[in-house]
Amino acid sequence: MPSLFGDVISAFMNVPRESDPKASDAEVVVSGVPFDLACSGRAGTRMGPNAIRQATANLIWEGKRWPWDFALEERLNVCDAGNLDYAYGEPESLVDNLEGHAERWLAAGKKMLTLGGDHYISLPLLRAHAREHGPLALIHFDAHTDTYEQGTRFDHGTIFHHALKEGLVVPEHSLQIGIRTSYDRQNHPYEVLDADWVNDHGPKAVLERIRARVGHHPAYISLDIDGLDPAFAPGTGTPVCGGMSTDLMLKVLRGMVGMELVGMDVVEVNPAYDHGDITSLAAATLGLEFLYVLAAGKRVWRVVDPRQ
Ligand SMILES: [Mn+2]
Numbered sequence: 001m002p003s004l005f006g007d008v009i010s011a012f013m014n015v016p017r018e019s020d021p022k023a024s025d026a027e028v029v030v031s032g033v034p035f036d037l038a039c040s041g042r043a044g045t046r047m048g049p050n051a052i053r054q055a056t057a058n059l060i061w062e063g064k065r066w067p068w069d070f071a072l073e074e075r076l077n078v079c080d081a082g083n084l085d086y087a088y089g090e091p092e093s094l095v096d097n098l099e100g101h102a103e104r105w106l107a108a109g110k111k112m113l114t115l116g117g118d119h120y121i122s123l124p125l126l127r128a129h130a131r132e133h134g135p136l137a138l139i140h141f142d143a144h145t146d147t148y149e150q151g152t153r154f155d156h157g158t159i160f161h162h163a164l165k166e167g168l169v170v171p172e173h174s175l176q177i178g179i180r181t182s183y184d185r186q187n188h189p190y191e192v193l194d195a196d197w198v199n200d201h202g203p204k205a206v207l208e209r210i211r212a213r214v215g216h217h218p219a220y221i222s223l224d225i226d227g228l229d230p231a232f233a234p235g236t237g238t239p240v241c242g243g244m245s246t247d248l249m250l251k252v253l254r255g256m257v258g259m260e261l262v263g264m265d266v267v268e269v270n271p272a273y274d275h276g277d278i279t280s281l282a283a284a285t286l287g288l289e290f291l292y293v294l295a296a297g298k299r300v301w302r303v304v305d306p307r308q
Contacts, residue, residue, distance in 0.1 A: 007057060008054070009053050009054050009056055009057045009060075010053065010080075010082075011030070011053060011079075011080035011082075012030040012052070012053050012056055012078075012080050012113075012115070012284075012287065012288075013056045013059065013060055013072070013078070013288065014056070014060055015030070015078045015079055015080050016079050016080070017079065017080050017081070017082060018079040018080070018081060019081055019082070021104045021105045021107070021108035021110060022108055024079055024108070024110070025077060026077045026078055026079035026110060027076055027077045027078070027109075027110060027111065027294075028076060028077070028078045028079075028110060028111045028112070028113060028291060028294060029078075029079055029080070029081050029105045029110045029111075029112055029113070030078065030079070030080045030081065030112075030113045030114075030115065030287070031080075031081045031082070031083075031084060031101065031102075031105075031112065031113075031114045031115070032048075032049025032050065032052075032053070032082065032083035032084065032114075032115045032117075033049065033083070033084045033094070033098060033114060033115065033116050033117035033121045034046040034047070034048070034049055034050075034083050034084070034117060035084075035086065035091075035094050035098075035116070035117045035118060035120070035121055036117065036118045036237075036270075037088075037089075037091045037094070037118075037120075037154060038091065038118050038119075038120030038152075038154040038155055038156045039118040039120075039156050039237050039238075040155070040156065040157060040237075040238065041237045041238045042237045042238070042270060042272075042273060043237070043270075044237070044270040044271065044272040044273070045116055045117055045118045045236075045237060045267070045268055045269060045270045046117065047270070047271045047272065048115060048116055048117055048267070048268070048269035048270065048271065048280075048283070049083055049115040049116070049117065050083070051269060051271040051274070051277070051280040052115050052266065052269055052280050052283045052284045052287065053080075053115070053284075054277075054280065055277050055280035055281045055283070055284035056284045056288065058281060058284070059284060059285065059288055065288070065292060067254075068292050068296065070295070070296075072288075072291055072292060072295055075295035075296075075298060076291060076294060076295040076298070078291060081101070081105070084097055084098055084101055085097060086098075091120075091153075091154040094121075094124075095123075095124045098121060098124040098125065098128075099124045099127055099128050102114075102124065102125055102128030102129065103128045103131065103132070106128055106129065106131075106132040107132065111261075111262060111263055111294060112125070112129075112263040112264075113263070113264050113265075113266075113287055113290060113291065114263070114264070114265040114266075115265070115266055115267075115269075115283070115287065116265060116266065116267030116268060116269070117267055118156040118237065118267060118268060119142075119146060119156040119157075119159060119222075119224055119267045119268055120154055120155065120156040120159060121265065121267060122159050122160075122163075122222045122265055122267065123159040123162055123163060125220075125263070125265055126138075126159075126163050126168040126169065126220060126222075127166070127168060129168075129220050129262055129263050130167075130168040130169075132262075133218040133262050134218065135167055135168060135169060135170045136168065136169050136170065136174075136217075136218055136219060136220045136262065137169070137170055137173035137174050137213070137214040137215075137217040137218065137219040137220070138160065138163070138169045138173075138174035138175070138176075138190070138219070138220055138222065139174070139175055139177070139210060139214065139219055139220070139221045139222070139256075140160065140174070140175065140176045140177065140190070140221075140222045140223075140224075141177050141178050141221075141222070141223045141224060141227035141244075141249065142176060142177075142178060142179065142222075142223075142224035142226065142227045143178060143179065143180050143181055143195070143224070143226045143227060143238070143239075143240035143243055144157060144179065144181045144224070144226070144238065144240070145160065145176055145179055145181070145183040145188070145190070145192070146158065146159050146160045146161075146224075147160045147161045147164075147183065147188070147189070147190070148161065149161050156237075156268075160176075160190070164189055169220075170217065171189040171190050172213075173213060173214050173215065173217045173219075174189075174190045174191065174213070174214075175190060175191045175192070175193060175209065175210060175213050175214070176190045176191070176192045176193070177192075177193045177198060177206065177210075177227065177244075177252070178193070178194075178195045178198055178227035178228075178243055178244045178249075179192050179193075179194045179195060180194060180195040180196070180240055180241075180242050180243065181240055191209070191213055193206060193209055195242050195243050195244065196242070198244055198248070199242075199244065199245075199248070202248070203248055203251035203252045203255060204255075206248075206252050207252060207255040207256070210252070210256070211259070214259060216259070216260050217260065218260045218262045219259055219260055219261050219262065220261075220262055220263050220264070221253075221256075221261060221263070221264040221265075221290065222264070222265050222267070223249075223264065223265065223266045223267070223286060224236075224267055224268045225266065225267065225268050225269050225279055225282065225283050226238060226239055226240060226243070226268055227243060227244055227249065228243050228244055228245070228246060228249060228279075228282060229241065229242065229243035229244060229245065230243070231245075232244075232245055232246045232278065232279075232282055233246075233269075233278065233279040233282050233283075234273060234274060234275055234278060234279060235269060235270050235271055235272070235273045235274025235275070235278065235279030235280065236268045236269065236270050236273065236279060237268055237270050237273075238268075246282050246285070246286075249286065250285065250286065250289055253286060253289050253290060253293060254289055254292075254293060256293050256297075257293050257296045257297045258297045259297070261290075261293065261294060261297070264287070264290045266283045266286055266287050269283045
């Protein structure tokens with residue numbers, strides 16, 4: 001495996017660039033969404049997708065990635081569709097373009113790994129995934145619940161309120177993990193594993209709760225990088241102390257092999273506030289780990305009937 005540390009990387013893990021879902025024989029497509037018009041705090045997540053791709057230069061050399069016993073390309077065909085285009089200053093165009101983009105790739109039977117961008121991008125992605133798979137179990141890593149009701153029309157803090165109202169997610173099968181900001185505990189639709197509980201109990205206990213809640217329901221992972229502590233992800237728009245470590249989040253993700261995972265996004269990476277690419281590398285590693293989880297669970301994903 002060649003070393004690519006000094007190269008400019010234009011595709012996640014240097015996989016082939018492809019733009020036509022029907023012509024592609026990839027099983028998973030990676031897309032970048034350089035959108036940050038819905039963020040409330042520090043802007044700049046539009047630079048996230050390229051920074052995450054570039055950080056994969058640190059991951060390509062390994063081939064058979066630890067602790068897995070296979071190399072990704074032996075089991076999974078992945079392509080990168082590049083960055084989504086939209087008319088800057090017109091968030092509507094992003095919504096239309098992203099929903100259409102996701103629908104085309106999903107209709108061609110692909111799974112998606114999408115790199116943000118601010119967290120707003122998860123709403124159009126959830127719409128497209130729910131159209132393809134039905135209402136979804138949501139596995140949401142974040143410092144914030146993003147269920148605020150009083151937001152603006154394009155707002156990265158309201159998406160899981162709207163996803164619920166639009167019937168895109170099944171709250172009884174959904175969890176929010178790593179939360180450490182206020183929310184209405186008496187009247188909250190999702191199960192919350194707050195950051196204190198997660199850090200005190202560790203990955204095994206977290207996985208037990210995830211599997212009990214999600215079961216074999218089709219599940220979408222939305223990973224806000226600020227679910228990690230700022231020590232592990234300083235480069236993000238709204239950092240909150242007291243979060244998960246990269247090690248803990250990787251172990252939780254790695255433990256999801258065999259679940260009915262239909263897609264994942266990694267959002268809120270803001271390279272302007274990063275240091276030594278810590279945050280981009282964490283996002284790249286978590287994205288790659290998701291691909292390994294899909295590859296390892298492939299036999300299972302092909303036999304499980306999502307309607308059951
Ligand atoms: Mn957040």
